[in-house]
Amino acid sequence: MHDMEERVIGALAQLELGDRLLTSPAAMASFGSDALTAFHQRPLAVVLAESVDDVVRAVRICHRERVPFVARGSGTSLSGGSLPVEGGIVIALNRLNRVLSVDPDARTATVQPGVINLDVSRAAASHGLAYAPDPSSQSICSIGGNVAFNSGGAHCLKHGMTSNHVIGMTVVLPDGELVTLGSDSTEPAGPDWVGMFCGSEGLFGIAVEVTLRLVPVPEAVRTSLAVYDSLQAAGDAVAQIVSAGLLPVAMEIMDALAIEAAEASVKPNYPSGAALLIVELEGEREVVDGDAARLDELLRASGASETTATEDPDARGLIWKGRKSAFSAVGWLAPDYIVQDGVVPRTRLGEALAEIDRMSAEAGIRVANVFHAGDGNLHPLILFDGREPGAVERAEHLAGEILRLCVSLGGSITGEHGIGVEKRAYLSLMFSPDDLALMGDVRRSIDPLELANRGKMLVPETVS
Amino acid sequence: MQHAIPVASLGPQAQPMADAIGSCVHCGFCLPTCPTYVTMGEEMDSPRGRIFLMKEVLEGELELEVALPFIDNCLGCQACQTACPSGVNYGELITPFRAYAEEHRHRDPMDRAQRELVLRTLPHPRRFRLAARLGRLGRPFAGLLPASMGSMLRLLPDRVPPAQPLPPVFPAQGERRARVALLAGCAQQVLAPDINWATLRVLARNGVETVIPAQQGCCGALAMHTGAAERAKPQARRNLAAFPADVDAVITNAAGCGSGMREYGLLFKGEPEEQAAQRLSDRTMDVSAFLDALGLRELPSVAPDPIPVAYHDACHLAHAQGVRSAPRKLLEASGAVRLVEPAEWELCCGSAGTYNIEKPAIAHQLGERKARNLLATGAQLIATGNIGCMTQVQQHLAALGHDIPVLHTLQVLDRAYAGTLHTKEHTA
Numbered sequence: 001m002h003d004m005e006e007r008v009i010g011a012l013a014q015l016e017l018g019d020r021l022l023t024s025p026a027a028m029a030s031f032g033s034d035a036l037t038a039f040h041q042r043p044l045a046v047v048l049a050e051s052v053d054d055v056v057r058a059v060r061i062c063h064r065e066r067v068p069f070v071a072r073g074s075g076t077s078l079s080g081g082s083l084p085v086e087g088g089i090v091i092a093l094n095r096l097n098r099v100l101s102v103d104p105d106a107r108t109a110t111v112q113p114g115v116i117n118l119d120v121s122r123a124a125a126s127h128g129l130a131y132a133p134d135p136s137s138q139s140i141c142s143i144g145g146n147v148a149f150n151s152g153g154a155h156c157l158k159h160g161m162t163s164n165h166v167i168g169m170t171v172v173l174p175d176g177e178l179v180t181l182g183s184d185s186t187e188p189a190g191p192d193w194v195g196m197f198c199g200s201e202g203l204f205g206i207a208v209e210v211t212l213r214l215v216p217v218p219e220a221v222r223t224s225l226a227v228y229d230s231l232q233a234a235g236d237a238v239a240q241i242v243s244a245g246l247l248p249v250a251m252e253i254m255d256a257l258a259i260e261a262a263e264a265s266v267k268p269n270y271p272s273g274a275a276l277l278i279v280e281l282e283g284e285r286e287v288v289d290g291d292a293a294r295l296d297e298l299l300r301a302s303g304a305s306e307t308t309a310t311e312d313p314d315a316r317g318l319i320w321k322g323r324k325s326a327f328s329a330v331g332w333l334a335p336d337y338i339v340q341d342g343v344v345p346r347t348r349l350g351e352a353l354a355e356i357d358r359m360s361a362e363a364g365i366r367v368a369n370v371f372h373a374g375d376g377n378l379h380p381l382i383l384f385d386g387r388e389p390g391a392v393e394r395a396e397h398l399a400g401e402i403l404r405l406c407v408s409l410g411g412s413i414t415g416e417h418g419i420g421v422e423k424r425a426y427l428s429l430m431f432s433p434d435d436l437a438l439m440g441d442v443r444r445s446i447d448p449l450e451l452a453n454r455g456k457m458l459v460p461e462t463v464s
Numbered sequence: 465m466q467h468a469i470p471v472a473s474l475g476p477q478a479q480p481m482a483d484a485i486g487s488c489v490h491c492g493f494c495l496p497t498c499p500t501y502v503t504m505g506e507e508m509d510s511p512r513g514r515i516f517l518m519k520e521v522l523e524g525e526l527e528l529e530v531a532l533p534f535i536d537n538c539l540g541c542q543a544c545q546t547a548c549p550s551g552v553n554y555g556e557l558i559t560p561f562r563a564y565a566e567e568h569r570h571r572d573p574m575d576r577a578q579r580e581l582v583l584r585t586l587p588h589p590r591r592f593r594l595a596a597r598l599g600r601l602g603r604p605f606a607g608l609l610p611a612s613m614g615s616m617l618r619l620l621p622d623r624v625p626p627a628q629p630l631p632p633v634f635p636a637q638g639e640r641r642a643r644v645a646l647l648a649g650c651a652q653q654v655l656a657p658d659i660n661w662a663t664l665r666v667l668a669r670n671g672v673e674t675v676i677p678a679q680q681g682c683c684g685a686l687a688m689h690t691g692a693a694e695r696a697k698p699q700a701r702r703n704l705a706a707f708p709a710d711v712d713a714v715i716t717n718a719a720g721c722g723s724g725m726r727e728y729g730l731l732f733k734g735e736p737e738e739q740a741a742q743r744l745s746d747r748t749m750d751v752s753a754f755l756d757a758l759g760l761r762e763l764p765s766v767a768p769d770p771i772p773v774a775y776h777d778a779c780h781l782a783h784a785q786g787v788r789s790a791p792r793k794l795l796e797a798s799g800a801v802r803l804v805e806p807a808e809w810e811l812c813c814g815s816a817g818t819y820n821i822e823k824p825a826i827a828h829q830l831g832e833r834k835a836r837n838l839l840a841t842g843a844q845l846i847a848t849g850n851i852g853c854m855t856q857v858q859q860h861l862a863a864l865g866h867d868i869p870v871l872h873t874l875q876v877l878d879r880a881y882a883g884t885l886h887t888k889e890h891t892a
Contacts, residue, residue: 022506024530025526025527025530026508026517026526026530026531026533026534027506027507027508029516029517029520029525029526030507030508030510030513030516030517030534031507032516033490033516034490034492035489035490035491035492036490037465037466037489037490048505048506074492074495075492075507076491076492092506092507094505095505097505116496137491137492137493139493139496140492140493140495140496141492264551265549265550265551266549325493325549326549327489327491327549328489328491328493328548328549328550329549329550329551330550331487331488331489331549331550331551331552332487332550332551335466335486335487336466337489386466387466
């Protein structure tokens with residue numbers, strides 16, 4: 001094994017990357033985790049790629065030497081998606097951060113994978129355009145990771161997830177071959193390779209150039225806050241809004257603990273209550289005005305104790321900052337937490353929340369709830385103190401039970417964070433052994449050596 | 465983030481360090497505001513990367529010397545603290561960690577000599593004035609010296625204004641509304657004595673009597689923020705004795721000094737002076753925050769043609785002290801300016817105490833980036849609250865061919881009161 005490591009580092013050294021080939025203990029330590037610190041694995045080496053060619057050459061060496069590799073953008077995965085593999089290398093893409101072009105007529109942008117999500121909208125802003133998918137980490141998460149994990153966000157309720165916004169890409173396959181998937185046409189013929197690559201968690205290779213769809217910045221945006229005396233009431237309101245035929249761009253719910261965390265952190269001045277519903281409408285002026293009147297009526301009828309609405313950009317910005325910081329902000333409430341990402345059908349939202357509440361009380365573990373209610377995508381934050389004996393195990397057990405609940409209600413174990421290493425063991429809740437074997441076959445049809453992001457989502461068959 | 469730091473065996477400052485590490489969730493929200501991550505693009509040179517490295521060192525999992533290059537790269541700007549959603553007090557980690565590192569590290573003789581030179585010169589107005597005069601003579605030879613020594617010489621001003629000793633008391637005009645004590649500062653007194661005078665005049669005009677304790681000395685921030693805690697302590701003790709308790713506030717007008725004094729409690733943690741130090745820290749306020757809270761009694765008359773002014777957030781004011789809106793409100797109240805906001809306000813200009821001496825290449829990149837962002841606003845005057853930033857920003861604006869005045873917020877107010885604010889003056 002030691003000879004093998006030396007050979008791999010020697011081969012990488014021939015790429016003449018200079019100080020862009022990292023092997024020092026400090027560097028390996030700091031690249032050992034992404035945003036899921038429950039897992040840590042120091043890689044053998046890190047390549048800081050600055051060109052497509054760097055990526056191709058590094059992957060070719062990995063293929064030749066049969067060394068697994070992991071692509072990493074900003075390292076913000078919540079499922080351990082960019083966790084290094086033992087003895088493997090990390091190909092860091094954060095320096096590939098240029099927006100290559102914005103085409104205002106076609107409403108597309110072509111970007112490198114290390115471009116930060118929010119920077120796409122910044123680059124498109126002067127054309128009155130924006131990139132719609134908005135993960136809460138949009139100020140730092142990168143497009144490459146968004147594509148690999150088909151990231152969602154609060155505003156995906158109306159606009160759809162990442163896969164609805166990617167029309168083409170250039171990909172380095174696990175053997176180092178460079179291929180183009182998709183085309184400029186929005187109605188291509190043949191298999192949907194782009195769709196297959198989106199959300200594949202890096203198992204099919206590394207996207208090195210991505211063409212994204214842009215949307216017009218809406219003429220009017222109105223954000224409403226409504227307070228309820230129970231999570232179930234807030235959940236029911238969401239179902240009523242949808243069944244009334246309204247399509248808000250975002251519908252989010254935060255419970256009292258999540259509100260408390262946000263107030264401790266970014267101080268958004270939310271009204272206090274057992275549950276807070278955030279509803280955002282966007283579109284043409286008249287449409288938003290019309291929808292707003294109907295929404296206000298619906299919120300009142302649904303039993304909201306307090307409602308406010310604003311179109312002021314700063315006030316809206318603060319509302320969203322509070323919501324989008326909520327995961328990290330629970331760091332104020334407890335030393336450790338597990339964030340889950342289960343999905344339930346929207347119609348069973350109230351039921352799921354009541355059950356989670358019961359499970360939390362039974363286990364004696366605090367659970368903060370903050371979620372994309374419109375999608376039925378729950379984010380229970382299980383709070384614990386890892387220094388207490390057995391606390392980690394109890395928290396993990398509750399997390400597992402919540403995922404079981406989601407599946408039993410007809411939902412899924414992940415909405416947008418991905419399986420990664422974190423939820424791999426739960427995949428069998430949703431898929432039969434045959435299903436999983438087929439997924440493995442599909443993976444190995446493109447990557448027979450299972451080099452690309454080995455061990456994420458699927459248990460590898462080959463262990464070299 | 466979980467850790468196994470042996471808090472009990474690492475001294476009184478281990479707990480704040482461990483708390484900061486424990487509250488980090490490694491989410492990465494700090495990365496886009498970190499000047500070294502933005503310019504260097506590698507995880508070790510990011511806040512969460514450094515937090516992880518410091519954790520490993522304190523746990524005994526990683527050699528100190530291995531982690532130090534990345535710790536040394538940190539500007540200490542604390543932008544990460546502003547960006548952090550989980551409340552990591554990075555300042556309470558990096559400062560004690562640097563002190564810890566200083567005790568255990570090896571420095572080569574050249575490095576030691578330069579460090580001594582800086583720490584023995586900058587905090588002493590008379591020595592610094594002398595050095596500035598001598599340094600000008602040496603400037604033609606800057607290219608022959610090691611990079612950081614050369615950058616020291618280049619930072620020295622072209623001319624040193626004559627010393628303007630401050631009175632022991634500067635009385636309030638009209639009815640007295642408050643009584644404060646002023647930290648006179650050291651390098652600032654040499655480079656821009658007018659800042660203190662402008663501060664005194666504006667405070668007086670607003671009914672504030674200012675005492676300037678004669679026994680005070682350097683605040684110690686420079687030493688504290690570079691790991692020289694043992695050198696900072698005597699300086700801080702001197703100020704603990706010098707500053708009276710019977711004032712409404714202790715006022716600072718240099719962001720770095722203000723944040724340094726507000727860390728006295730941390731500096732003396734676990735020592736007999738801790739409580740007195742904490743009391744002084746709690747009473748210390750930046751002049752802009754104090755004036756904004758007090759409210760301007762008298763507004764300057766509104767100028768017919770307000771000057772577009774970009775306010776540059778000094779890190780040690782915006783991030784370390786959380787003061788962002790007060791100086792802006794004061795500038796707007798001056799009636800003489802129209803505020804314009806630069807992009808990347810949270811990004812350090814690269815001055816950062818002695819950073820532009822220790823890491824000239826990164827400091828230069830950041831300085832140029834800041835100057836470009838400021839120029840892009842179309843501002844005809846830059847206002848800020850820290851002498852280090854003023855020097856750095858001025859230098860980089862000039863390097864890009866723009867001789868735009870850079871003034872302290874209080875200088876802008878002072879000139880607005882006097883009706884002498886214009887865009888042609890040279891920074892003083």
